[in-house]
Amino acid sequence: MTMEIDLETLIRRFRDYISFNTQSDEENEQECPSTPGQMVLAKHLAAELAELGLEDVTLDEHGYIMATLPANGISPQEAPVVGFISHMDTSPDAAGGPIHEQIIHAYAGGDIVLNPEKDIVFSVADYPDIEKYKGQDIMMTDGTTLLGADDKAGITAIVSAAEYLLKHPEIQHGKIRLGFTPDEETGRSADRFDVKKFAADFAYTVDGGELGGLEYENFNAANPTIVFHGRSSHTGDAKGKMKNAVTMAAEWQQMLPAGEKPEYTEGHEGFFHVHTIKGGVEEVTMGMLVRDHDKAKFAKRKALLDDMAAFFNKKYGEGSVEVQHHDVYYNMLEKIEEGNLYIVDLARDAMEEAGVEPHVEPIRGGTDGARLSFMGLPCPNLFTGGANFHGRFEYLPLQSLQKAAETVLHIMVKAGSLKK
Numbered sequence: 001m002t003m004e005i006d007l008e009t010l011i012r013r014f015r016d017y018i019s020f021n022t023q024s025d026e027e028n029e030q031e032c033p034s035t036p037g038q039m040v041l042a043k044h045l046a047a048e049l050a051e052l053g054l055e056d057v058t059l060d061e062h063g064y065i066m067a068t069l070p071a072n073g074i075s076p077q078e079a080p081v082v083g084f085i086s087h088m089d090t091s092p093d094a095a096g097g098p099i100h101e102q103i104i105h106a107y108a109g110g111d112i113v114l115n116p117e118k119d120i121v122f123s124v125a126d127y128p129d130i131e132k133y134k135g136q137d138i139m140m141t142d143g144t145t146l147l148g149a150d151d152k153a154g155i156t157a158i159v160s161a162a163e164y165l166l167k168h169p170e171i172q173h174g175k176i177r178l179g180f181t182p183d184e185e186t187g188r189s190a191d192r193f194d195v196k197k198f199a200a201d202f203a204y205t206v207d208g209g210e211l212g213g214l215e216y217e218n219f220n221a222a223n224p225t226i227v228f229h230g231r232s233s234h235t236g237d238a239k240g241k242m243k244n245a246v247t248m249a250a251e252w253q254q255m256l257p258a259g260e261k262p263e264y265t266e267g268h269e270g271f272f273h274v275h276t277i278k279g280g281v282e283e284v285t286m287g288m289l290v291r292d293h294d295k296a297k298f299a300k301r302k303a304l305l306d307d308m309a310a311f312f313n314k315k316y317g318e319g320s321v322e323v324q325h326h327d328v329y330y331n332m333l334e335k336i337e338e339g340n341l342y343i344v345d346l347a348r349d350a351m352e353e354a355g356v357e358p359h360v361e362p363i364r365g366g367t368d369g370a371r372l373s374f375m376g377l378p379c380p381n382l383f384t385g386g387a388n389f390h391g392r393f394e395y396l397p398l399q400s401l402q403k404a405a406e407t408v409l410h411i412m413v414k415a416g417s418l419k420k
Contacts, residue, residue: 021097024089033182079174083203086154087184114143149386154206174416190371213383350410
């Protein structure tokens with residue numbers, strides 16, 4: 001079945017969504033959404049969904065949107081309910097707006113001057129992968145903000161696919177659920193996602209990267225905090241008295257396995273990563289990331305931190321170092337392999353029908369789908385088409401966005417042929 005989604009419609013919708021500054025705030029753990037801009041977009045999006053003709057459109061006080069595209073020509077009792085989920089917030093790692101987007105039409109290759117006034121240039125030497133998209137239309141910013149394809153491209157793909165089915169009632173499909181969440185970039189969006197209310201048999205997050213990405217394996221993740229307790233003393237009379245927490249923190253970083261850091265690893269290789277250090281002589285707080293695809297290796301990595309703390313406490317005195325463990329998410333592969341590989345096959349077949357070559361790779365990170373899979377909603381991840389997320393040189397090949405929307409559309413239709 002040939003189903004093509006109009007590219008200009010996709011561009012208009014995406015531009016509409018990125019006009020809202022929805023950066024989330026990692027530090028604001030008390031409020032959800034963590035920034036007011038997310039709720040502004042949520043209200044706008046909920047109104048759009050209702051206007052398009054979707055049913056059961058709900059927006060709760062925390063900015064979670066759910067909506068239904070009812071079954072058409074297929075009994076709801078026969079086919080499973082499929083869901084599609086994307087997040088409304090953008091990363092706090094780069095400026096979130098105002099976004100001044102531009103389209104490089106029929107990209108010819110080579111460097112791109114994004115902002116002549118500020119001499120901001122997109123360098124192919126730094127980002128050579130962009131030359132895969134020669135001849136395509138590529139959306140970028142003026143180099144002062146991120147673009148927001150993570151994950152407004154995902155929202156665009158889902159809404160546009162649903163709109164297509166609403167406009168083509170001759171196409172049969174089962175019941176489809178849509179979900180849009182706040183605060184994914186803070187790692188907290190699954191916290192308040194009501195899986196029971198969503199009531200899907202399985203779902204897909206549309207939150208991946210470049211064309212063809214299909215992911216159902218991710219890191220096991222822990223974000224431990226290491227606290228070093230020192231003892232301050234006047235530097236002129238410190239001998240035998242001072243215990244410098246900064247020195248301990250520096251020693252800790254050097255004791256971590258040298259080759260097992262993000263900058264040296266790829267594929268299925270796990271890592272330790274120190275990403276924040278705050279404090280002084282009396283106390284230092286260190287933020288770490290511990291990642292591994294393998295569950296047993298993940299446990300060993302966390303145990304190593306406990307062994308290191310025991311060594312430090314013996315060397316510097318009991319209570320000098322404490323490890324505060326915090327598991328964040330686990331590898332969704334465990335849940336997908338529990339009788340749910342058919343939803344991966346469904347996505348792969350849908351991609352091929354849409355003219356997309358699937359690329360199945362492990363995620364060196366996590367998605368909402370990882371946590372949702374452990375909450376009872378099997379949830380692989382689909383590509384959006386974007387690249388260089390979380391930075392000023394983010395870009396979106398528009399033909400890849402079109403294929404993302406058409407992939408979602410094909411899954412929506414094919415899911416109706418499955419039996420409960």
